[in-house]
Amino acid sequence: MRRTKQKEAILKVLRGTRSHPTADWIYGEVKKEIPNISLGTVYRNLGLLSQSGEILELELCGTYSRFDGRRDSHYHFRCENCGRVFDVDEPVNEEIDGRIARKTGFRVKYHRLEFRGVCKECQKG
Amino acid sequence: MRRTKQKEAILKVLRGTRSHPTADWIYGEVKKEIPNISLGTVYRNLGLLSQSGEILELELCGTYSRFDGRRDSHYHFRCENCGRVFDVDEPVNEEIDGRIARKTGFRVKYHRLEFRGVCKECQKG
DNA sequence: TTAGGTGCAAAACCTTTGCCATCCC
DNA sequence: GGGATGGCAAAGGTTTTGCACCTAA
Numbered sequence: 001m002r003r004t005k006q007k008e009a010i011l012k013v014l015r016g017t018r019s020h021p022t023a024d025w026i027y028g029e030v031k032k033e034i035p036n037i038s039l040g041t042v043y044r045n046l047g048l049l050s051q052s053g054e055i056l057e058l059e060l061c062g063t064y065s066r067f068d069g070r071r072d073s074h075y076h077f078r079c080e081n082c083g084r085v086f087d088v089d090e091p092v093n094e095e096i097d098g099r100i101a102r103k104t105g106f107r108v109k110y111h112r113l114e115f116r117g118v119c120k121e122c123q124k125g
Numbered sequence: 126m127r128r129t130k131q132k133e134a135i136l137k138v139l140r141g142t143r144s145h146p147t148a149d150w151i152y153g154e155v156k157k158e159i160p161n162i163s164l165g166t167v168y169r170n171l172g173l174l175s176q177s178g179e180i181l182e183l184e185l186c187g188t189y190s191r192f193d194g195r196r197d198s199h200y201h202f203r204c205e206n207c208g209r210v211f212d213v214d215e216p217v218n219e220e221i222d223g224r225i226a227r228k229t230g231f232r233v234k235y236h237r238l239e240f241r242g243v244c245k246e247c248q249k250g
Numbered sequence: 251t252t253a254g255g256t257g258c259a260a261a262a263c264c265t266t267t268g269c270c271a272t273c274c275c
Numbered sequence: 276g277g278g279a280t281g282g283c284a285a286a287g288g289t290t291t292t293g294c295a296c297c298t299a300a
Contacts, residue, residue, distance in 0.1 A: 004273080041280080104245075166256055
C-alpha cells in the first residue's frame with residue numbers, strides 16, 4: 001500500500017477523534033487540509049486501511065440489512081466468506097448490561113454479540 | 126399497528142426461516158403469495174415490525190458505515206436516540222471465541238459486542 | 251368514517267467504479 | 276517508467292417517500 005498525503009490525512013483525522021465517524025464526516029475534516037480531495041478517494045482509502053488492519057470498520061453489514069423473526073435474545077455468527085448469518089446456541093449473559101450501565105452511566109437496554117469467522121461449509125473449500 | 130394480510134405474510138415468511146434474510150429475499154418469498162405486493166410495503170412493514178419488537182433488525186447501522194481508528198479490540202455502545210457510538214471500557218472476553226468454535230465447528234476469528242440504549246446526554250432531554 | 255396501509259414510481263442516499271491524469275517507488 | 280492513486284462524475288443498489296387509492300377497525 002502506497003503512502004500518500006490523502007491517506008495520511010485520513011488516518012490523522014481518524015486517530016485524532018474518538019467519535020467513530022462516518023465516511024462523509026471524515027471527508028469534511030480532511031477537506032479542510034486538502035480542499036480538493038474527493039469522497040471517492042476517502043472511501044477507497046478507508047477500504048484499503050481497514051483491509052490492512054490499520055483501522056476498523058464497524059458493523060460491516062454486507063450492504064443490506066438482515067432480519068430475524070426470533071423474538072428471544074440470542075447471538076449470531078457471521079461467515080466472512082459467504083456472508084451467511086447463523087444463530088449461536090450460547091446462553092445470553094444477563095448481568096453484563098447492568099455492569100456496563102453502572103460503569104458508564106448510560107441506560108443499557110440490551111447488547112448484540114456477533115462472532116465472525118468462517119463457517120463449516122466454507123472451510124471445506 | 127393495523128393488521129393486514131401483507132404484514133401477516135411477511136411475518137409468516139420471517140418466522141418460517143432461520144436464514145436471517147434480507148428485505149429483498151423476503152420480498153421475493155411474499156410475492157409468491159401476494160404477487161402484486163411492492164418492495165416499499167415490505168420495507169415499511171419490516172420497519173414497523175422491528176419497531177414494535179416483533180422482529181429483530183440485525184446490525185442496524187444507521188445507514189452508513191462508521192470507522193474506528195483504534196486497533197486494539199474493544200466493545201461499543203450505541204445510543205439509540207442520537208446514534209452516536211462510544212467505546213466501552215470493558216475487558217475483552219478472550220476465551221469465548223474458542224468455546225464457540227468448539228461448539229459449532231466454525232472457525233471463529235473474533236467477536237463484536239455492542240451495547241444499545243440511551244447515552245448520558247440523551248437521558249437529560 | 252377515518253387513520254393507517256398499499257402500490258407504484260420517483261427520489262434519496264451511501265458507496266462503488268471507470269477513466270484518465272498524476273504521483274510515488 | 277510503470278503501477279498504484281487521485282479527482283471527477285456517472286453508475287449501482289438499497290432504502291425511503293410522495294401521492295392517490297384502499298381497507299381494517
